[in-house]
Amino acid sequence: MKLEDNLNEVLSSPGLTRKRIAFIGIGVLVATVVCISVIVAVSVKSSSPKSSSISMRYYTERLGSTADAIKWVRYSSQNFSLTDAFAGGTGANGDTVYVCRAEHPSKTSYKDELIPGTFFPSNGSCEVPYDDKANPHSVFDLLITKNPSRLLWANESKGKLQSGTISGGYTAYDEELYISRFRTYGYTVLGKIHLAHMKASGPVEGYERYSEDYDVLCFVDYEL
Numbered sequence: 001m002k003l004e005d006n007l008n009e010v011l012s013s014p015g016l017t018r019k020r021i022a023f024i025g026i027g028v029l030v031a032t033v034v035c036i037s038v039i040v041a042v043s044v045k046s047s048s049p050k051s052s053s054i055s056m057r058y059y060t061e062r063l064g065s066t067a068d069a070i071k072w073v074r075y076s077s078q079n080f081s082l083t084d085a086f087a088g089g090t091g092a093n094g095d096t097v098y099v100c101r102a103e104h105p106s107k108t109s110y111k112d113e114l115i116p117g118t119f120f121p122s123n124g125s126c127e128v129p130y131d132d133k134a135n136p137h138s139v140f141d142l143l144i145t146k147n148p149s150r151l152l153w154a155n156e157s158k159g160k161l162q163s164g165t166i167s168g169g170y171t172a173y174d175e176e177l178y179i180s181r182f183r184t185y186g187y188t189v190l191g192k193i194h195l196a197h198m199k200a201s202g203p204v205e206g207y208e209r210y211s212e213d214y215d216v217l218c219f220v221d222y223e224l
């Protein structure tokens with residue numbers, strides 16, 4: 001069966017709304033000691049990306065391989081491991097930076113946002129872009145995979161996505177946030193794409209900086 005068909009099946013099942021998948025994900029985070037979450041979702045490029053997400057767990061089962069699993073693992077600044085962490089490029093101080101995400105309070109809702117950003121191993125800080133600021137977090141998730149060749153950065157612009165784009169979080173209003181990469185002052189900035197904004201943004205020297213041109217993180221073999 002084609003993944004497309006499976007996807008339609010998942011989407012037409014009333015119990016498996018995107019919101020619910022996210023909710024289950026949060027439950028897993030809270031409930032497990034190891035705190036491995038599986039709420040990475042895939043989004044298919046379409047006129048309505050909101051309606052086309054599947055869970056990472058589903059994707060992994062589909063491929064029948066846990067060795068290839070791509071997952072988020074919760075860490076803190078005091079205690080983190082870079083083993084299998086997904087590197088995103090060379091950051092501000094010349095060190096390698098990694099894809100992270102962190103929960104951040106919304107200014108306009110009681111719900112938190114879950115925002116992708118840049119992890120700096122030098123000080124153990126995950127900085128996420130929000131409210132025109134770079135917001136440092138000492139509790140965060142790192143994107144972990146034993147097989148980074150399964151992921152690719154696709155060149156895009158102005159809020160456009162690619163087939164197999166990975167969801168990296170959500171706003172307080174349940175809009176997907178995707179994982180972006182762009183360069184500024186010659187170094188790599190990892191951040192988010194909020195489709196409503198039609199551009200990427202990331203943490204740069206204390207501020208949230210925006211870029212209309214960016215790379216978006218996708219699965220390579222999504223079409224399997």
Ligand SMILES: *[C@@H]1O[C@H](CO)[C@@H](O)[C@H](O)[C@H]1NC(C)=O
Nearest residue numbers: 033034075076078079080081
């Ligand atoms: C750090 O994390 C590891 C693995 O989860 C754990 O075994 C260890 O006790 C932790 N150390 C501290 C100081 O929290």
Ligand SMILES: *[C@@H]1O[C@H](CO)[C@@H](O)[C@H](O)[C@H]1NC(C)=O
Nearest residue numbers: 092093120122123125136205
């Ligand atoms: C951590 O280091 C990065 C890179 O040098 C820097 O941009 C950031 O402001 C630092 N964050 C904190 C919380 O010190």
Ligand SMILES: *[C@@H]1O[C@H](CO)[C@@H](O)[C@H](O)[C@H]1NC(C)=O
Nearest residue numbers: 154155156157183213214215
């Ligand atoms: C990819 O990025 C380069 C700049 O790095 C840009 O010149 C080019 O137009 C982009 N291609 C696409 C298809 O967006």
